[in-house]
Amino acid sequence: MKASILLVEDEERLARFVELELLHEGYQVEKSGNGREALNMALQNHYDLILLDIMLPGLNGLEVLRRLLNEKDVPVILLTARDAVMDKVSGLDAGAVDYITKPFAIEELLARIRVALKLHAGHTARENAVSEDSGEGVLTWKELVLDDRRHQVRYAGHEIALTNREFTMLKTLLENQDIVLSRDVLLNKVCGYDYAGETNVVDVYIRYLRSKIDDVFGVKMIRTVRGVGYVIQSEA
Ligand code: CA
Numbered sequence: 001m002k003a004s005i006l007l008v009e010d011e012e013r014l015a016r017f018v019e020l021e022l023l024h025e026g027y028q029v030e031k032s033g034n035g036r037e038a039l040n041m042a043l044q045n046h047y048d049l050i051l052l053d054i055m056l057p058g059l060n061g062l063e064v065l066r067r068l069l070n071e072k073d074v075p076v077i078l079l080t081a082r083d084a085v086m087d088k089v090s091g092l093d094a095g096a097v098d099y100i101t102k103p104f105a106i107e108e109l110l111a112r113i114r115v116a117l118k119l120h121a122g123h124t125a126r127e128n129a130v131s132e133d134s135g136e137g138v139l140t141w142k143e144l145v146l147d148d149r150r151h152q153v154r155y156a157g158h159e160i161a162l163t164n165r166e167f168t169m170l171k172t173l174l175e176n177q178d179i180v181l182s183r184d185v186l187l188n189k190v191c192g193y194d195y196a197g198e199t200n201v202v203d204v205y206i207r208y209l210r211s212k213i214d215d216v217f218g219v220k221m222i223r224t225v226r227g228v229g230y231v232i233q234s235e236a
Contacts, residue, residue, distance in 0.1 A: 003048035003117055004028040008038040008064070009079060010056050014102070018051070021106050027113075035059030042068050049117055050076045051109075052096070054087065062090055069095040069164075075120040077112055079104075088197055089204055095164040098192060119192060139174040141221060141232055144213070146174055155217050162212065165190050169205045170213075173222060173232045182229040206230055 005022055009015040010033040022029045030047070032038040036058035042050055050068075054061035065076055078091045078099035088099055097116050100109055137148030143156040148171060153160045162170065172189045173181065183202045187195060190205065206222055214221050223231050 002026040002028060004030070004046070005113070006038065006042055006045075006047040006050045007031045008035070008051065008056065008061070009033060009053045011053075018106070018109070021110070022113075025110060033057070035061060035064045039064045039067055042074070043071055047074060049113060049120075050074055051079055051113075052076050053079045054091070055081060062087075062094060065091065065094045065096055075116045077109075077116055089201060092165055092191060092197075092201065093163050093205075093208075098195070099197070115192065139171065141174060141177065141234070142219065143217075144174075144221070146171055155213060158217075160212055160216075162209075166205055166208055166212070169202075170209055173230065177232050177234040180225045180228050180231040186230065202230075 002025075005027050007015060007018055007022065007029055009018065009031070012033065015031055015033065019029050019031055030041065030045075032041055033056075035056035038052070038056070039059060042064075052061050052065060056064070061078065065078070068074070068076070075097045076095070078088075078096045079102055080087060080091070080099055081102045091099055097119065098112050100112060139146040139148070144153065145155075146153045146167075151167065153162055153167065153170065168190050169186060172186060186202045191197070191201060195201075206224075210222060213219070221232055223233060225231055
């Protein structure tokens with residue numbers, strides 16, 4: 001059975017056009033042009049993927065995204081007319097898997113949908129594999145403990161709230177202690193290999209992690225290796 005997609009877009013002609021293309025590809029499609037309605041639909045029904053416009057009546061797309069991902073794990077691709085880095089960063093930070101800037105070529109959107117569905121299927125399979133093995137999934141550095149199964153990070157017992165992308169970035173660095181990871185490697189890990197946005201997204205997340213961990217607990221966890229990338233040193 002083909003995947004089901006919720007298309008949230010208030011520009012009717014664009015919504016109709018995308019809907020027809022998706023139906024033509026064999027996807028099941030439901031549509032909404034209102035943020036609040038879309039959030040209710042997404043919470044009450046199962047969709048394999050959600051295409052979400054940012055500028056929406058009822059409830060802003062970023063707010064829909066935040067509230068939705070608080071409740072369930074579903075891949076969301078943002079449709080954004082705006083070109084501001086911060087909007088994209090906010091969206092990715094809130095847990096969107098990808099974004100596409102309008103106007104876009106329909107073939108590009110379809111390709112991104114295929115990638116997002118494939119990545120999500122792999123991610124779900126991995127999560128299931130991890131949860132079957134209770135000894136797995138705990139990474140440490142000094143007094144920091146990252147529990148992958150619980151998706152939880154603590155420093156000396158204090159819980160640290162991280163977004164999905166901050167968590168993935170930290171996990172990647174912890175898994176590769178003493179190995180300097182380039183921005184490209186981190187970007188692929190955190191944003192997916194087809195990510196076409198700004199590479200400074202990596203620096204933004206590193207900054208967030210430092211402000212939530214290094215600054216709060218007075219440690220120097222993530223080191224910058226000038227011209228190369230970032231590293232967490234086990235003997236730091
Ligand atoms: Ca709109």
